[in-house]
Amino acid sequence: MCYTIALNFEDGVTRFVDCKPGEKILDAAFRNKINLPMDCSDGVCGTCKCRAESGSYDLGDEYIDDALTEDEARGGLVLTCQMVPSSDCVLSVPVTAASCKTGQQTIAATVTRIAPHHDAAVVLELAIDEGATAPGFLPGQYVNIAVPGSGDHRSYSFSTAPGDRDLGFLIKKIPDGLMSNWLARAAAGDRLELTGPMGSFYLREGEGPLLFLAGGTGLAPFLSMLEVLARAGSRRQIHLIYGVTRDLDLVLVDQIAAFTARLPNFTFATVVADPASDHPRKGWVIQHMPEDMLAAGEVDVYLCGPPPMVDAVRHYLDDDGIRPASFHYEKFTPNAPLKASA
The missing domain is CATH 3.40.50.80 (Nucleotide-binding domain of ferredoxin-NADP reductase (FNR) module)
Known part of the structure; x- marks a missing residue:
């Protein structure tokens, strides 16, 4: 069994990595070709400090106070070189994705349904390619959808759940808008390319109302x-x-x-x-x-x-x-x- 770790970078890009039981986050990221900030990797310098937004984990006791104080740890800060997750986790990484030599993921999908709602909105439904991994994202995040033939894109939030192979979007109709014009002539079977996920607007864990x-x-x-x-x-x-x-x-x-x-x-x-x-x-x-x-x-x-x-x-x-x-x-x-x- 592996845990899914969402890494939210400060430029809005989110990448997901799988972390093996007993594996440290830093090692899991490197294994997934994501170079998280680090210097010593021994819990001494504090360079790999991030914030755990959700999930359970163990930090051990092999780091020094100068790298992570007790107050910082109580506040959710972690050292990825020491953090061993025991559940799925979300981490806020205080650098850009580009600085970690990673970028947005690209998802290829096929239009399965276009359902107009008067002149207000359009429901766009897509299916990802057979054999492709269902896209990971946090509920509330968005992707950039390339508008075919335009060289441009538009950003839309997922209306469906993470991990689903069928993706849904609710798109506002804009008179003579770039995406609206394309949707007016699009049909099932058309191809689209999505990049992401992105955004810091997503559902956090909790028990309150x-x-x-x-x-x-x-x-x-x-x-x-x-x-x-x-x-x-x-x-x-x-x-x-x-x-x-x-x-x-x-x-x-x-x-x-x-x-x-x-x-x-x-x-x-x-x-x-x-x-x-x-x-x-x-x-x-x-x-x-x-x-x-x-x-x-x-x-x-x-x-x-x-x-x-x-x-x-x-x-x-x-x-x-x-x-x-x-x-x-x-x-x-x-x-x-x-x-x-x-």
Whole structure:
């Protein structure tokens, strides 16, 4: 049995390595051709210091205090030259992937389904090549998808769970947008190339309540997170608020509702900003956040949406002096439409 170690580099690139029982992280990385920072490899210099975001491990007692103090160890810092995992782990590496002579992984995939949702969004489903390893990523992360024939790419979060051979994405329709134009003429069987995964917005381990705040197609990473939680049999209290501008922007609500049967403590609410809407909950996400969850100070808040929504939530929490147990957010900006050639 091997443990899966996710290495998150400071430039957003994530690489996954397998670590054998009893093997040190540094050795596992080198075996996978990733040169993590190091100098002595004996627990003396502290050059290989990283932060363990999740997982269980043993640091032994063969390092000196100058390399890693007790306070640092209690705070989650580790020496990869001494760290021996006893579970899957996530490590934050304080250097770029390029400096470790590693880069983004490339995934080749085939389009299996394109499902438009009015003029709001498109669900894109892909299957990775036969014999290829299912892509590793953390629930909430994204990849860059090369738009065929353009020499350019667009970034989208996975809406499916890590390890699945079938990949899903929820893509906002942009009038005359690069990816939107390609999707309008694409068909099952077309080929795409993905690079990644990337991003520091991903689900962390924990037992406390979760508040998910999604704006528009920012729903995608939460579908991935919910699927992971459902498969793990999570009993955490989870509440999702899904805010959109118009009624037609509400997509995949049936898919969200299906999680209520798989997660015993999951609830959700949809919110429409358009004042002319007949939707029962109108306004902005900040007007519908559960005060009881926030007041206790034990909730982990995850937020993904357009910049105005993200900024509004951040200001709301700051202005009201609300301090969640943790707060993770990701802004996304719709890709600009194509410019007419001169």
